[in-house]
Amino acid sequence: MGLLSIIRKIKKKEKEMRILMVGLDNSGKTTIVLKINGEDTSVISPTLGFNIKTIIYQKYTLNIWDVGGQKTIRSYWRNYFEQTDGLVWVVDSSDLRRLDDCKMELDNLLKEERLAGSSLLILANKQDIQGALTPEEIGKVLNLESMDKSRHWKIVGCSAYTGEGLLEGFDWLVQDIASRIYMLD
């Protein structure tokens, strides 16, 4: 019995999933988490460090790690990679100027070995803002088509402000993780 099968067994019992939310600052990570959890989103300060939220979603327990995106603290992202089942990359679709920053940081993240097995959900946030790029356009800029074939990924347009698209994204993520982890043994 290897370590992996033990972890799987433990997880199977608890139906737990560990989700890591990252992305540039101002992309709306914390707002998304609070919105999914049905909390008030009217006063949210930029995240200094990280927040952890445990959410019961369908029959699973999601442990969502929402890590701050300011430049100064991006180098600490790697401290949260271990045992990540699902990776959520949040993009501010209205921030055209920093899209190449966004692409660079995402590319770096996907090189990370410890995240190699995790499902990737890209949320093209702020679709409610007039002038925001569509998920298709964001996908082109980020060059998602050229991603490693073994990676499970999906891009979904959303608005943390109205809540639109969030459930669609998380439904996919949770299903994808579930089919990978819990159906294997």
Place this chain on the structure above:
Amino acid sequence: MEDDDPNHQGLATETLDPALQKKHHDMLERLSARHQARKSDSPDSSSSSSTLESTSSFLTRFSDSKRSIESRIAESRLVSSSTDSSKVKSDLAEISFAIDNLEKLLAQNSYFLPSYEVRSSLKTVSDLKQNLENLAVELVPKKKFSFKTKSSSKKPESKLPESQKSDVVLPPKLPVRDSPGFRNKHGETLSKNFKGSSIGEFTLSDLDSCQVRLTGTVNALFLHRLKNCNVYTGPVIGSILIDDVEDCVLVLASHQIRIHCARKSDFYLRVRSRPIIEDSNGVRFAPYCLDYEGIEEDLKTAGLEEETKNWANVDDFRWLRAVQSPNWSVLPEEERVSSVSISGDGDS
């Protein structure tokens, strides 16, 4: 953790002893499995990130790493004069990484360690960090800690190409649509009224010696490369992102405000959450002081009708300590401008 095997859950309710034995047996099995996995996963020193389950083996591992880090610090100090600065930097980064690993090792094992060991190990880690910091100051003057040297050594590469990239690389890929905004102006007065317009985001970029007046509400506002400008804006519903401003006076209201790379600038803010600064210095803060016809209604629309006093609750991401950051201050009352009145027209 316990009884992950469904079969023996039943046992546990019947008799205690066999169940306990089984648990014990299971635990041993798990431990040896983990040990095996650890061995096969990582024959090198990176196995230091696993838990060890015994105080003595932890202490051995800990003091080994400690000694190796100390000797590396001493070594770097000796050879520094003869090597070039990039080598020094990468050495420092490596040592800092080793210290991080040591800290992680401690954190992962802290649940079974006696509290004295935890405390003394924490002390060791912080001493090592201090040593490294001292070394960094000696070898790389002005650069304080290796995280900084790491990110700032990246900056020159990423900063320059970035400005070129956004012009050169993006257009062929993107069906470029510039967001609405004012760009590349010098010495002008620029006005815009959002009332009745469908504009969601607005950009002010590459302005020099301009006065900007924005009235009405907008969802998102981006400010980039402003010099010697006065910017007065009505309430922004979502967030304001500011990057690279110098010698400016900015009167802004929003749900969130992020300020990057600002120098010698005064901010008059009303903000629902805590404003943040990063890589900034010489910035001063005061309460929002804008007035135009209909501003009360706009403030209400954006949920900003109340003064939150958050204009003074600034978080400096480059100064994560309890004492006041040297990079920002409250603008003394006698130096503040009195209320600014602008007219609400301007082309819309």
